Amino acid sequence: MRGLVRLAGSCLLAGVLVAALLAPFVVGSGLAAGKVASTAASISPASLDGQTPLVTTVTDRNGTPIATIFDQYRLPLTAKQVPNTLKAAITSIEDRHFYTEHGIDPAAMLRALLNNLDGGPTQGGSTITQQLVKNYLINVVDRNDPQAQAADRADTLTRKIREARSAVELDGSTSKDDILTDYLNVVEFTGRVYGAAAAAQAYFGVSVDKLDIQQAAMLAGMVNNPTLYDPYAHPQATLDRRDDVLDAMAETRSITAQAAAEAKRTPLGVLPDGPRVPASTCAGAAPDAGFLCQYALTYLHSVTGLSGDQIATGGYTIRTTLDPAVSQAAKNAVDANVPTRQDGVANTMAIIAPGTDRHEVLAMVANRNLGTDASRGETSSNIVAEVSDPFGAGSVFKIFTSAAAVESGAANLDTPLPNPSTGCFALSGSRCYTVHNDGNYPDPITLADGLATSPNTAFVGLETKVGMPAVLDMANRLGLRTTLATNDAGKTPDTSSDDPQRGEPQSRYFLDKPSFTLGNSPVSPLELANVSATLMSGGTWCPPDPLRSVTDRFGKPVALRTQACAQAVSPDVANTVVEGLRKDTTDGTSAAAARDAGWTRPGIGKTGTTQTSESVAFVGGAGGYAVSSLVFADGSAPGTLCPGPPVHIGSCGHGAFGGTVAAPPYFRALNTLLGRS
Numbered sequence: 001m002r003g004l005v006r007l008a009g010s011c012l013l014a015g016v017l018v019a020a021l022l023a024p025f026v027v028g029s030g031l032a033a034g035k036v037a038s039t040a041a042s043i044s045p046a047s048l049d050g051q052t053p054l055v056t057t058v059t060d061r062n063g064t065p066i067a068t069i070f071d072q073y074r075l076p077l078t079a080k081q082v083p084n085t086l087k088a089a090i091t092s093i094e095d096r097h098f099y100t101e102h103g104i105d106p107a108a109m110l111r112a113l114l115n116n117l118d119g120g121p122t123q124g125g126s127t128i129t130q131q132l133v134k135n136y137l138i139n140v141v142d143r144n145d146p147q148a149q150a151a152d153r154a155d156t157l158t159r160k161i162r163e164a165r166s167a168v169e170l171d172g173s174t175s176k177d178d179i180l181t182d183y184l185n186v187v188e189f190t191g192r193v194y195g196a197a198a199a200a201q202a203y204f205g206v207s208v209d210k211l212d213i214q215q216a217a218m219l220a221g222m223v224n225n226p227t228l229y230d231p232y233a234h235p236q237a238t239l240d241r242r243d244d245v246l247d248a249m250a251e252t253r254s255i256t257a258q259a260a261a262e263a264k265r266t267p268l269g270v271l272p273d274g275p276r277v278p279a280s281t282c283a284g285a286a287p288d289a290g291f292l293c294q295y296a297l298t299y300l301h302s303v304t305g306l307s308g309d310q311i312a313t314g315g316y317t318i319r320t321t322l323d324p325a326v327s328q329a330a331k332n333a334v335d336a337n338v339p340t341r342q343d344g345v346a347n348t349m350a351i352i353a354p355g356t357d358r359h360e361v362l363a364m365v366a367n368r369n370l371g372t373d374a375s376r377g378e379t380s381s382n383i384v385a386e387v388s389d390p391f392g393a394g395s396v397f398k399i400f401t402s403a404a405a406v407e408s409g410a411a412n413l414d415t416p417l418p419n420p421s422t423g424c425f426a427l428s429g430s431r432c433y434t435v436h437n438d439g440n441y442p443d444p445i446t447l448a449d450g451l452a453t454s455p456n457t458a459f460v461g462l463e464t465k466v467g468m469p470a471v472l473d474m475a476n477r478l479g480l481r482t483t484l485a486t487n488d489a490g491k492t493p494d495t496s497s498d499d500p501q502r503g504e505p506q507s508r509y510f511l512d513k514p515s516f517t518l519g520n521s522p523v524s525p526l527e528l529a530n531v532s533a534t535l536m537s538g539g540t541w542c543p544p545d546p547l548r549s550v551t552d553r554f555g556k557p558v559a560l561r562t563q564a565c566a567q568a569v570s571p572d573v574a575n576t577v578v579e580g581l582r583k584d585t586t587d588g589t590s591a592a593a594a595r596d597a598g599w600t601r602p603g604i605g606k607t608g609t610t611q612t613s614e615s616v617a618f619v620g621g622a623g624g625y626a627v628s629s630l631v632f633a634d635g636s637a638p639g640t641l642c643p644g645p646p647v648h649i650g651s652c653g654h655g656a657f658g659g660t661v662a663a664p665p666y667f668r669a670l671n672t673l674l675g676r677s
Contacts, residue, residue: 613655
């Protein structure tokens with residue numbers, strides 16, 4: 001009696017299902033009468049809107065890939081790219097009637113229902129088209145909605161009817177080859193691998209068109225249960241499943257029984273230590289490319305509004321401005337100066353191409369590499385772009401005081417500046433600020449000689465004469481725009497803080513502090529290089545731009561709403577300051593390093609050293625390259641930088657200077673790029 005009840009229930013349920021699924025698409029109104037038809041009509045087909053997540057590729061300026069960004073590692077296939085072996089493997093094991101059915105297989109569904117209700121091994125009864133619908137909903141439409149994904153997997157009559165109705169509609173509007181291709185593109189494997197093309201690369205290291213019979217069979221077998229048939233976690237189960245697929249291929253005469261037998265004698269043949277999936281961050285880029293890659297993604301968001309998720313799923317091609325020759329020369333230079341794993345010492349370098357219409361970022365490197373393993377000298381912060389140096393660029397900031405003085409008419413290059421060994425300077429309404437020169441200097445000293453030899457009192461005196469608002473405004477105009485918007489800790493100002501050092505941006509905090517010209521505040525190395533680019537461009541400021549072009553998955557250009565260039569200062573002011581910076585490498589604080597490097601080219605330069613040598617800097621330019629080189633203590637217990645080799649934290653008779661530690665990698669890099677002459 002129980003058997004009859006079970007059989008009757010099974011037949012009734014199967015009949016409702018089949019009738020609901022077919023009506024009104026295939027069998028007509030006679031079969032789907034009354035309540036069954038009304039049940040089917042009340043369940044709408046699923047919406048398959050949404051673009052399949054694709055890999056975004058970041059390239060250098062020549063189009064050579066440097067990184068991939070993705071949420072799902074997927075390499076899209078066209079119908080023509082699907083090999084016959086893979087078609088045969090999938091259809092043989094998953095849906096032998098695929099090319100003749102109409103989206104669903106009523107007989108298979110009835111058989112599965114009867115079997116499942118009778119307690120046999122679970123059978124799905126789903127066609128490839130139905131599986132496509134289910135996978136598309138889970139992996140595309142609802143990929144960010146766990147509750148919706150659970151509903152997509154739920155073993156309910158409503159879900160099955162909706163899935164199958166969608167399959168029937170899809171079958172009526174799409175070719176079989178396109179349905180199979182879409183299925184092979186959307187199906188999930190293990191290890192963030194989606195789609196057969198990505199799986200071929202991840203498991204076998206070959207393009208999908210190079211899959212042999214046994215490889216195609218293994219991939220076809222995995223789609224039934226990627227976790228159970230993971231070749232690394234469950235190799236024997238995967239091998240058995242692969243052999244089942246080969247047997248199925250022989251049964252459908254896709255291959256001969258002999259070919260199946262021969263293929264079954266082969267091992268799985270997967271890559272060792274796999275699946276091999278590229279990193280999905282800029283940390284996967286080469287050591288000389290990670291920071292520029294990361295900056296490019298941040299910049300892309302600012303000029304397009306694209307979110308991180310959109311970038312990771314959109315299948316964009318992001319061509320950056322990275323010049324591989326420039327980047328490698330810069331990376332070699334900083335690594336030679338400070339080894340990657342040197343404890344507590346970072347050396348950044350940014351190189352920008354000056355211009356009146358663009359400032360392209362050619363290189364952003366550091367001795368540190370982008371990554372998360374500090375023991376290997378990696379950092380997860382973009383120390384080249386961000387306001388990350390906590391100790392500043394030292395006397396490099398005297399450039400801003402000089403430019404403000406020249407623009408206001410307070411000084412020119414020949415103007416003698418009072419330069420006592422010790423001076424006490426006060427701004428209106430503020431207390432006296434005492435400053436000392438480190439060394440012996442003429443008093444007075446011309447502005448040109450002061451830029452070359454960098455006395456302190458002359459520039460603090462000039463700064464108080466010009467006024468802090470003018471100096472800070474000049475720093476902002478020439479390039480320190482992000483820098484001055486941060487607080488004196490290099491962070492976003494905390495407006496709730498009563499401490500001005502934390503609550504105010506640098507542009508306001510230093511209005512009553514003449515110490516600004518001595519460069520003791522946090523700064524972005526990239527923006528410092530752009531200051532040099534602005535001066536070398538006749539006073540034209542442009543944003544430091546890391547993007548040459550961006551195209552979407554269809555090859556259509558993406559509009560980039562970049563900030564327009566602006567005349568920050570007049571060409572006369574810029575050229576005067578540039579002329580004043582020419583003596584540094586011949587008669588100034590970097591002259592010894594230039595001689596040691598065999599440097600004889602004309603160029604500009606300015607060194608900087610903070611008071612306790614915890615940070616040193618060099619900003620310069622020559623031959624169409626605007627450069628910043630900063631060396632700073634980046635460990636948990638910062639201290640004095642000591643000259644090397646290698647540069648290190650320690651106790652030394654005299655700490656490092658910008659000319660002795662930050663300038664040498666500049667000359668090394670530019671000698672490589674420009675040659676010695």
